[in-house]
Amino acid sequence: MCWHFDELPPSMVDMEVTQLEQFQNEDLDLPETLVRESIQNSMDARLSGEVQVRIRFAFVSGNLPESDFMNKLFNGHLEHAIASGVDLSEVDFSRPSALVIEDFGTTGLTGEYDSWDEGKFYYFWRCRGKSNKSATQKGRRGLGKLVFPASSQLRSFFGLTIPVDTVIPLLMGQTVLKSRRINGRRHPPDAYFCKVDGLPVPLTDESLIREFQRQFSLRRGHEPGLSIVVPFPLTSLTLEGMIAPAILGFFIPILHGQLVLEFGDITINAENVLDVAKEYCGTTISDIDELFAFIMEAPERKENAIIPEPRWYRNGRLSVKSFCQDDLEKMKTDFANGTLVSASIPIMISRKNGISEESKFFLFLKKPANLSRGQDFYVRSGLNIPGESKFRDRRALGMLLAEDEPVAEFLGDAENPAHYKWNGKSEALRQKYKNPEGTLSCIRNSLIDLHDLLTQIAEEPPDEQALLDFFWIPGQSRGKGRGKVAPSPEPPPVPSRDKYRIEKSSDGFTVSPSTSLFPEDLPLQLDISVAYDTISGNPFKFYSEYDFDFSRQGDVKIEVAGAKVRAEKNRITCTIENADFRIHVKGFDRKRDLVIRLEE
Numbered sequence: 369m370c371w372h373f374d375e376l377p378p379s380m381v382d383m384e385v386t387q388l389e390q391f392q393n394e395d396l397d398l399p400e401t402l403v404r405e406s407i408q409n410s411m412d413a414r415l416s417g418e419v420q421v422r423i424r425f426a427f428v429s430g431n432l433p434e435s436d437f438m439n440k441l442f443n444g445h446l447e448h449a450i451a452s453g454v455d456l457s458e459v460d461f462s463r464p465s466a467l468v469i470e471d472f473g474t475t476g477l478t479g480e481y482d483s484w485d486e487g488k489f490y491y492f493w494r495c496r497g498k499s500n501k502s503a504t505q506k507g508r509r510g511l512g513k514l515v516f517p518a519s520s521q522l523r524s525f526f527g528l529t530i531p532v533d534t535v536i537p538l539l540m541g542q543t544v545l546k547s548r549r550i551n552g553r554r555h556p557p558d559a560y561f562c563k564v565d566g567l568p569v570p571l572t573d574e575s576l577i578r579e580f581q582r583q584f585s586l587r588r589g590h591e592p593g594l595s596i597v598v599p600f601p602l603t604s605l606t607l608e609g610m611i612a613p614a615i616l617g618f619f620i621p622i623l624h625g626q627l628v629l630e631f632g633d634i635t636i637n638a639e640n641v642l643d644v645a646k647e648y649c650g651t652t653i654s655d656i657d658e659l660f661a662f663i664m665e666a667p668e669r670k671e672n673a674i675i676p677e678p679r680w681y682r683n684g685r686l687s688v689k690s691f692c693q694d695d696l697e698k699m700k701t702d703f704a705n706g707t708l709v710s711a712s713i714p715i716m717i718s719r720k721n722g723i724s725e726e727s728k729f730f731l732f733l734k735k736p737a738n739l740s741r742g743q744d745f746y747v748r749s750g751l752n753i754p755g756e757s758k759f760r761d762r763r764a765l766g767m768l769l770a771e772d773e774p775v776a777e778f779l780g781d782a783e784n785p786a787h788y789k790w791n792g793k794s795e796a797l798r799q800k801y802k803n804p805e806g807t808l809s810c811i812r813n814s815l816i817d818l819h820d821l822l823t824q825i826a827e828e829p830p831d832e833q834a835l836l837d838f839f840w841i842p843g844q845s846r847g848k849g850r851g852k853v854a855p856s857p858e859p860p861p862v863p864s865r866d867k868y869r870i871e872k873s874s875d876g877f878t879v880s881p882s883t884s885l886f887p888e889d890l891p892l893q894l895d896i897s898v899a900y901d902t903i904s905g906n907p908f909k910f911y912s913e914y915d916f917d918f919s920r921q922g923d924v925k926i927e928v929a930g931a932k933v934r935a936e937k938n939r940i941t942c943t944i945e946n947a948d949f950r951i952h953v954k955g956f957d958r959k960r961d962l963v964i965r966l967e968e
Contacts (some may be wrong), residue, residue: 371543371561372568376554384557386553398519399605400613403787406596407516407618408751408787410471411627413488413594415532421621422472424587424630425610427601429465429682433583437598440466441561445543446715448523448555452545459521459600466584467519467601476531476592481538482569489531493540493560495566517544521600526561528580532592537577538570543558607631613649615641617752619663626750655680655765658736662765665708666732673712674699674732679808681715684902686817687912692847697822703764703822708734713814713871717774718802727774729811731818742766744815746790748779755789756812758957759819761923762914766815775811782808811960820912866893870964876924876954885947892944895967898953899938901961908965911938916956924955 376382403425407679410423449456478917479487484494492513495861515659516525524543531538548555571577581588581595596712621627622641622683629636642660644655653659680690688696690801696704699709699747711731718724744766745752759766770776781796782804783789791797797804867885871878879896899907899917916924918935926935930946956962 370563371443371448371541371559372564373444373448373559374557376547376556380556382554382556384546386854395605398515398602399609400617401515402519402605403570403610404617404751404787405513406471407614407627407629407821410474410594411472411618411621411750413471413476414626415473415475415592416766419473420626420628421474421632422628423470424470424472425607426468426585426630426632427465427607428468428585429463430772432585433464433466435462435464437579437583438707439520441599442524445522445524447550448543448545448548451548451550452523454521454523454545456521458603465600467598467605468584468586469596469598470587470592470740471595472591474592474593475533477527477538478531478533482565482567484567489529493542497525513543516596516598517542517739519601519605520598522603524561524599526580526597528577528588528595528597530588530590530592535590535592536572537574537588539564539577539580540568540570540730559621607634610649611644612652613638615645615649616653616754617751619660619752620747621750623660623664639911654740654743655736658739661737662708662734663733663767665734666710666730666767666769669710669732670712670730673710675712675714678702678714679716681714681807684806684810684905685815686713687820688821691821700822703733703735706735706737709818709822710733711818715775715807715811717807718773719800720802727772727778729768729770729775729814731815732766732767732769733815733819733822733823734766739763739765744768746770746815747814748783749776751787753779753783753787753789755784756952758816760914760916760957760960761920762816762819762823764819766819768811768815770811777812778807780802816914820865820914823914867968868966870966872956872962872964875956875958876952877962878953879942879951879966881947881949887947890944892968894942894944894966896940896942896951896953897938897965897967898940898956899963900957901963907963908938913937924953927952927954 399914406425407423409552414421440965446456475488477487477489477492479485479489481489496514517523519525523545524541526539526541528537528539530536532710534899539795543559543561545557545559547557562568563571580586583730584597586595586597611634614629615622618627619641622629622636623638625638632646645656645660648735649656674691674695676686676690680686683689691699699711703709709732711732712728714728716724717727742762742764744757744759744762746754746756746768748770770779778797778801779790781800782791782794784791784794790812792805794806797808801807855871867882867889868879869882873878878905885892897908898913901907901951902910916940918924918940919937926940927935928951930944930949930950932945933951934941940951940953
C-alpha cells in the first residue's frame with residue numbers, strides 16, 4: 369500500500385485547488401453538497417433499462433476499521449498533510465472512522481484504467497473541470513468529486529469500483545492538499561494511492577481489496593458500481609443532516625421508484641418517503657402532505673397542459689398576451705379553486721454554431737387551502753436546483769420541470785459547480801449560446817410570471833412608451849403614433865442627483881450623501897422607487913406585491929439614520945434632515961437584479 373507524491377516539474381505553474389470553497393459557502397453547507405454530488409453521480413451511472421439505483425450512506429467506527437490498518441493506509445501521507453497545513457488535532461488513529469457511500473444498479477467507473485481514454489474512470493480520477501456527461505445527466509462540471517476530499521479531515525478519499533464492462537475490482541485513492549515544499553522539493557496539490565505504471569493506475573490485488581472491503585464494512589461484493597470511503601470525516605457530517613437535502617434534491621426519482629436511499633438503518637423509498645420527510649424534515653419542509661400530493665400529481669397533468677403563444681419569449685416574460693383569453697381565464701378559475709394548473713412552455717435554444725432547437729419545459733401551479741407558505745421548485749433532469757427558489761410571499765406550490773434535452777442541456781450549462789443555482793454569465797453559456805442571459809431570464813422567471821398572471825384581477829394595458837421614462841429624446845412624440853415628430857417640449861427639470869449616491873449590495877442598496885450635499889440643501893425630499901429588472905418594458909409597471917412590500921412585516925428591511933421615511937409597496941418617501949444621513953435597504957432576492965429610481 370503506497371501513496372505516490374510526484375515532484376512538481378520546474379516548467380509547471382505552482383497552483384492551488386481553489387474550487388474546494390465552492391462546496392461550502394453561505395448558500396449551502398457540506399452535508400448538502402456531499403449528498404447531492406454523490407446521488408447525482410450514481411443516478412448518472414444508472415444501468416440501462418428500468419434498473420433501480422440504490423445508494424448507501426453509513427459511518428464506520430468502533431472495532432473496524434482497525435488502527436493498524438489505517439496507519440498502514442496512510443503511511444507516508446501525514447508528512448505531506450502537515451506540510452500542507454492540514455489541521456490534524458482531531459485525527460485520532462487509535463479510534464479511526466470513515467464515511468462510506470456505495471451505489472448499486474450502476475455501471476461503475478468504466479473505460480480504460482491503465483491508459484488515457486474518454487471513459488468514466490478517466491473523468492473521475494484523472495480529470496478536473498471536464499466531464500463526459502450528456503445533456504440530460506445531472507452532474508455536468510467535473511468539479512463535484514472534489515467534495516469527497518473536502519469532507520475528510522485528511523483531505524483524502526478512496527474509491528473501489530467494479531466496472532460493468534470488465535467486472536475487475538479496482539482500488540484507488542486520492543488526496544487534494546495545498547502545494548508544498550518538503551526537503552526542498554515542490555509538490556502539486558494532488559497525489560494518488562495507487563501503483564505507478566507510466567501513470568497512476570489502480571490496485572488490483574485481490575487480498576488487499578478483500579481486506580479493504582472488510583475493514584470498511586463494504587457491501588460491494590461482486591456487484592458493479594462504486595464504493596467511496598472518506599476517512600476521518602468532518603464532524604459536521606451526520607446522517608440526520610443528510611436526509612433532508614437528499615429528499616428535497618431528489619424527490620422526483622424517489623417518488624417514481626427510480627431511487628432508493630439508505631442512511632444507516634433508515635431506508636427511503638417511494639412508499640415511505642413522506643413518513644421519513646415528516647420525521648426528519650419537519651423544520652425544513654412546510655405543508656409536507658400538500659407538497660408531496662402536488663409533486664405526485666404534477667407529472668400526470670402534462671398531457672392537458674396549456675400551451676402559450678410559441679414566441680412568447682420575444683417579450684422577455686410571460687404576460688397576458690402570451691395566452692389566448694379563454695386559456696388564461698380557465699387557468700385563473702382552476703387556480704382560484706385549488707385545482708392544479710399546468711402549462712407546456714415552448715422555448716428556442718439558439719447556439720452560436722448556427723443551430724437553433726425548439727424545446728419545452730413544464731410549469732405546474734396549485735394553491736391548496738390553508739397553505740402556510742409558498743414553495744417553488746426548479747427541476748432539471750430530476751435534480752432540484754434549490755438556489756432558484758423565489759416564491760417568497762406567493763402562497764402557492766409551484767414547479768418548473770425541464771426534461772427535454774435542448775433546454776436541459778442549456779440549464780445544465782448554467783449551473784454552478786455545486787448545481788445549486790443558475791448563472792446567466794457562466795462561461796459554458798457564453799461560449800455555446802446566443803443571448804444566454806435573456807433566455808435564462810425568461811425560463812427562471814416564468815413560474816412567478818405565470819403565478820402572478822393567475823392572481824391578477826385585471827392587468828393594465830402595457831405601456832408601449834415605457835422606456836421613454838428612461839430614454840426621452842427631445843422632439844420625439846410620447847404618443848402612440850409611430851414615426852411622428854412633435855414640437856420639442858420644454859425638458860422636465862432634471863433632479864440634482866449629485867447630492868446623494870447609491871451603492872448596491874448582494875441583497876439591497878444604500879443611499880447616502882455625496883460630497884456635494886450641504887446643510888443649506890436640507891431638508892431634502894426624496895422618493896425612492898424599487899422594482900426587479902425585466903428583459904423588456906418598464907420594470908416598475910411589472911412590480912408585484914408578491915415580490916416585496918416595504919410595509920409588510922418581516923419582508924425587506926429598511927435601516928435609517930438622519931432621515932424620516934414612510935414606506936409602502938415599492939416606494940419609500942424620505943425627508944432628509946441630516947447631511948450625514950444613511951438609508952440602507954436589504955432583504956431582496958439575491959438572484960434578481962434591482963432597478964432603483966430616485967426623484968427629488
